[in-house]
Amino acid sequence: MKKKKACLIGNPNVGKSSIFNALTGSLQHTGNWTGKTVANEEGVFEYLDTEWKLIDLPGTYSLIGESPEEKIASKFVLENEYDVAIVVADATNLERSIEIILEVIDVKDNVIVCLNLMDEAEKRNIMIDEKKLAKNLNVPIILTSAKEKRGFKELLDTMNNLENVLPYTLNHTAKIERFCEYFLPKMESKKKGKAIGLLYEENKNLLSIEDQKVLTFYTKYITSKEIRESYHENAKQVLSGVIERKEEKEKKEDRFWNFLFSNRFTSFPVMMILLFGILWLTIYFSNIPSDLLFKFFEFLEKPLYQMLSFLPSFLLDPLIYGGYRTLYWVVSVMTPPMLIFFPLFSLLEDYGLLPRIAFNLDKPFSKCGSCGKQSLTMCMGLGCNAVGVTGTRIMESKKMRLLSILTNVFMPCNGRFPAMICIIGMFFISDHTLKGSLLSALILLTIILGGILLTFLVTKVLNFFLLKQEKPIFILELPSFRKPKILRTIYFSLKEKALHVLKRAMIVSFPAGLFIYFLANITISNTSILMYLKDFLNPLGLLMGLDGAILLAFLLGLPANEIVIPILMLIYSGGSMLVNYESLESLKLLFIENHWTWLTALNFLIFSLSHFPCATTLLTIKKETNSVLYMCLAFLIPTLIGIFLCFLTTTIFHLIG
């Protein structure tokens, strides 16, 4: 079997990830917004007699530039060895894709161009003469549609059979041509782009000292603007007569949403309603399955106990009452909301609504020293804070990135939702009717709005302390709305996000349950370690209108927020877990026995919104910022704010009486 290597290059949001997934059978998430892939992805697949290694480069408009995506892509294209370069172009905007096609052709022979989104172009009355384009460029052009799975076989055949295709030779300006004439012989290459690469890529080690001097001269002499314009001239030549645009009909749904989002009276209510809708659907539809799962696992407990009864009881009890109970609590409380929330959110994302939110919120964020894209990272944080932190790579400047990393935790992630819903259900809205679920969603929405408010405030304050940096230009692409493939989106969001988060919670909850059971049952002079810890934290807890047990539960829940409530149950029941929790009602009784009031519940919600992020998020922050200091700040800032807010509500409450 032959082994070959190919790379995928193209503008952001043109369906590169979809093609990658289709070829490799991998499950990278695809979304309808710019900047999804921020690092190289690799996949391996076989086709006929060849084993292909496919590298998906981050989406970029050009190889010439300063942004991290441009640098990663240009470094790969210029320096690595690969057999075929596949450039994915957007048929709805070929004028824009052509630049990168030409830049790649200028560097590499054996290029294939995939013209993606052809169906979309036809709908928008854009006619493309692909035969003429293929002739002008002298490379194979394949019409693909990731949506209808069209063109992949043809692409694979072309990849396998492609050999020594010499594409169109670019004509650059006289200055650039002279430069290439000088350097190409020294580089033993015929591709002008490789020489031009010297001007923007920092790979000068191969040159002699004398040549480096010549290069330094040329770097000043030929500006990157001139290089861009030279490619642009070539682009005009290659594209002449290829594209025909009839007066574009604006899609009805585009017009509808554009109106809603740009109108002063509707834009913010619409965003609220969307968020509220998702929250309500999540709450309303998770009640019943949650209860069923509870009953199911509870029913299994006795047979399981008997089945394992050959084990000595010092092993069996922790396994069942510690590990198993914590595990099933987490699974039954978390699964239904996640199975509803993630797919709903993915549908909005794939439809293309998220960039509009960033568009609307840029002004307020810019007042705080950030930009509208921070709202995108917040949306990701609503799913999982660790994902939100990684997502901050889309921010344009280092400072803005740091601001959004440090504030991401104020978005309650899916690991915290269920606990919040559960507490709301116990202490504020106890009926399971339609009205009850609407009210619960309203409370949850208020909490999230509180989180958004905190995000703005903290961003603004942090911005004050961080060094002033030059503001980069803010550009936000607004892709037109694409109807998502509903079943596919649901399938992927479940498989990739929901199950992933659930798996992590399960892996953490079982050992955590065991660990806490032992803490509760290992005693020193008749008091368990757990109780010592609890008593130690109690004074602070009481000041905050909580108690030592709650603080301890949050601390022990550091590996994953999902296990805070089960830990709390274990602490309250003295670790023996003798109480059986038939429903939220019995749980509420247990909490009330431990002096919970609605104030405790309120403070629990506040602290749950504003406390240290989970361990995974903290580690991600350390990885992304490469700094322990920022990780510590990310721990301290929300925790101190949370303590302060709880202290405030408690004091106010006691003052009023």
Add this chain to the structure above:
Amino acid sequence: MRCSELKIGEKAIIQEIHLEEQKQAKLFHLGLIEKEEITCKFKNPFHSPIAYQIKGCVFAMRKEDADQIEVEK
């Protein structure tokens, strides 16, 4: 006139771009180049950023940047 002064739905030809080189480079990739046609698509309640269309691409830029781009109807 300034690009930011275009009303929703109005078209104009880009004349001059008074922005630093780095900002220009980013706009270049969107097709924001002299002599190209630009259309103002929609705004938001804060009137910044503003959404424009050039050929097949819809994007938003802040008012302060659009102020620096000269267009002619």
